[in-house]
Amino acid sequence: MTFVTRRTDRHNGRMKRDTVNYTVVGAVVLAAAALLLFTMLRITGTRTGEVDYIAHYDNVTGLASGAPVFYEGFRVGHVNGITPDRRGGRTRYRVDLSIRGDWPIPDDSIAKLASTGLLADISVAISEGASTTVLKPGAEMKSQGGGDLFAAMNELAGEVTTLSRERIRPLVASLQENVDRIGGELADATPQLVADAKSLLARLNQASAAMNEVLSPQNRAHVATTLEDLAATADNARELSTELRQTQQKLDALMVEANAVVSENRPALKDAIADLAQITGSLAQRIDGIAQNLDSASRNVNEFTREIRKNPNRLLFTPPADKVQVEEE
Numbered sequence: 001m002t003f004v005t006r007r008t009d010r011h012n013g014r015m016k017r018d019t020v021n022y023t024v025v026g027a028v029v030l031a032a033a034a035l036l037l038f039t040m041l042r043i044t045g046t047r048t049g050e051v052d053y054i055a056h057y058d059n060v061t062g063l064a065s066g067a068p069v070f071y072e073g074f075r076v077g078h079v080n081g082i083t084p085d086r087r088g089g090r091t092r093y094r095v096d097l098s099i100r101g102d103w104p105i106p107d108d109s110i111a112k113l114a115s116t117g118l119l120a121d122i123s124v125a126i127s128e129g130a131s132t133t134v135l136k137p138g139a140e141m142k143s144q145g146g147g148d149l150f151a152a153m154n155e156l157a158g159e160v161t162t163l164s165r166e167r168i169r170p171l172v173a174s175l176q177e178n179v180d181r182i183g184g185e186l187a188d189a190t191p192q193l194v195a196d197a198k199s200l201l202a203r204l205n206q207a208s209a210a211m212n213e214v215l216s217p218q219n220r221a222h223v224a225t226t227l228e229d230l231a232a233t234a235d236n237a238r239e240l241s242t243e244l245r246q247t248q249q250k251l252d253a254l255m256v257e258a259n260a261v262v263s264e265n266r267p268a269l270k271d272a273i274a275d276l277a278q279i280t281g282s283l284a285q286r287i288d289g290i291a292q293n294l295d296s297a298s299r300n301v302n303e304f305t306r307e308i309r310k311n312p313n314r315l316l317f318t319p320p321a322d323k324v325q326v327e328e329e
Contacts (some may be wrong), residue, residue: 032146048079050077051302053135055111056141058086060093062122063113069124070114076103086247097124097141105141122146211247218300 024298057063059080062271077099083093097111108129115122135141213219 043057049101051101051137052080053097053099053105053138054112054140055095055097056092056140057095057113057143058092059145060113060122062115063095063124064121067121067123069099069126070110071099071103071105072125072128073125076100076126095143097125101137103268104134107133107139108142110142110144112144115146163325196263 024091063082065077065079065081067079070078077097080096080098081098083094085092106129106133110127110129112125112127113122114125144226242301
């Protein structure tokens with residue numbers, strides 16, 4: 001009986017311990033689940049006391065539910081959902097934004113789609129407005145779409161491919177043809193170019209030898225002497241210029257004095273000029289007589305010369321004088 005009682009007590013004690021263990025394990029699991037839920041709520045940005053706003057975009061590439069919402073770089077909420085909105089044959093996307101209720105937003109603020117990096121996810125960045133009126137909860141916020149970087153890169157890649165196919169390749173082919181043609185022409189003209197180069201080199205050697213002869217020590221000495229003579233001539237020219245200026249100054253002074261003398265002796269000069277005119281007139285008359293005598297003498301000499309040319313013997317023999325008959329009375 002005692003043995004059965006002991007075994008029953010052991011069994012009851014073991015069951016109690018198992019119950020405590022299960023309770024502790026359950027409590028730990030519940031605590032872990034609560035911590036996980038809290039962590040998930042923190043990660044997704046879900047908070048209590050948030051206010052919903054609406055924004056519409058034409059393109060929401062890269063934007064997903066749970067994406068953060070920043071207000072001038074400070075995180076204030078998250079994207080709560082994205083819903084297509086088809087109206088008038090056009091599709092736009094309604095984006096529900098959950099933002100802290102204690103965060104006032106001016107009604108002219110703009111919600112832009114932005115990315116913090118090249119490979120980062122798309123987020124909503126709110127630019128603060130200047131209005132003093134606060135946006136009411138549930139109101140629609142002004143929106144501005146962002147550019148699709150990868151679409152732009154794909155478009156750029158397509159344009160580059162088109163440019164390479166239609167422009168660069170023909171240009172390269174044409175350039176290659178021109179290079180080949182120029183290379184052939186150079187190959188054909190190379191012998192002539194080499195001959196011309198040799199001829200030019202020979203001429204340059206001759207010119208160099210001539211220059212060496214010109215620049216020989218004797219010629220350099222002559223050049224140095226010539227330069228010294230030129231320098232001396234320049235000095236003499238400067239001295240002569242100085243003397244000429246002095247002479248000019250003296251002549252100017254002499255002219256001033258001559259003008260003064262002429263002004264003072266003008267009546268006597270008039271009398272001297274009258275006498276000079278009279279003397280000149282008489283000399284002119286005498287010169288006219290002398291000129292006439294010289295003219296007649298010239299004519300006589302010419303006649304004498306003609307006679308001598310006709311009868312040169314008259315210089316040696318004188319003809320007898322003509323007989324004159326005297327009539328008797």
